[in-house]
Amino acid sequence: MNLKLQAYAEILKRIVNTEYQPGQRISEKELSQDLNIGRTPIREAVLQLRQEGLINVIPQSGTYITKIDLQVAISARFIRESIETRIVKEAAALNDPAYIKNLNTIIANQKFFSHQKEFEKFFGEDEAFHREFYLMTNHQQVWEWLQTTNMQLNRFRMLSLKVKNLPWSNLISEHKKILKAVETHDPEEAERLIANHLHLMLDQKDALLRTFPEYFTNVPSKK
Template sequence: MDVNNMQDKAYREINHRILRSTYAPGDKISESLLEQDLNLGRTPVREALIRLRRDGLINIVPQSGTYVSKINLSEATNARFVRESVERKVMVEAAAVASESDISYLNDILDKQLAASKNSDHEMFFELDEKFHQYFYKMTNKMIVWNWLQVTNDQLLRFRWLRLKVVQLNWDNLIKEHQKICQAVGKHDPEEAERLSINHLHLMIDEESDVLEIFPNYFI
């Protein structure tokens, strides 16, 4: 594996562990810890940390060390606003172009997400959640827009991951909302698809206090 590939691997793995709170907000991390965890050398780890600092996912405190950044709730809220503003329009377009094969594919994702819920498989549930939403952008030839959104999505993704850890916030509610969105798109009902999309992405606002109560030290 060449140097660039090792650096990319280190970046992707540390990024993933931060987004999934394996390295939790506020945790102190070190190059030696990461080298051991990732089984990589100092140089790729160091370069990855430079990129992660640029992303706002780590802080380097002089004379103290390197820390996982706490979740910036304002950034997460603004990312949700942008996502909602864009996705509601994507859903309108999706309702106009959806085919039977599209709906079949989405229902397959939902079946797998239900199975992940029953197995309490956080990782798979979260990945399928992203896959579900991403597919509407693919349907409408808006994958470039999806990729743009990911650039500013880190704080929102961190919040959404923690949401899955809050026991009283039932995963079934997310699946039911996905099912309703899928049904509206399948029926070519743009107004209903847009309304449901707005309500779905408003969940962050509705559930914010529950997440903050469980993880009060994870946010700024």
């Protein structure tokens, strides 16, 4: 991996896992020191992250990690639900044994990381669980496309794992039910379960806003 991609991947990871907190001021010098990468690839990575809406440069003020745009995250969830319900329904009609084995392994990994309280690795396995259905149905390109629209949503989801009263076991339980519906060739039930699962973000929204009010922008007003 060249240095620009290495810098981009590491800064992106730290933004998503909130090691670099929403609203935090940063500098190319500090990033270069943190990552032990030269200023030129850091500058190129920052430029790309600015284009993706994750870093903001304010003249005469500085460079900042953008706050989580809640409206963008909600819209990304809507897009994801609209697509993924069809993906999982298609997967239930196929039920490929090799992918079923992978999905069971992913759930086992989630249990382990849940017990270890390793939320970053847990999130990685959560992503892997959903991605597996796209691979099963030969829609990997759709998954990769979704990642470009999911930046704010992924920040929201990672942050939700830090809220103590939002237990990780609920996510694992829902994953098990989705997998069972796929294994038993029940497309309608699989579609219903994944829709409810992806709707969870809306149920978590108020808890996150109460816990991390300073991390969000573009918060829809309550009606």
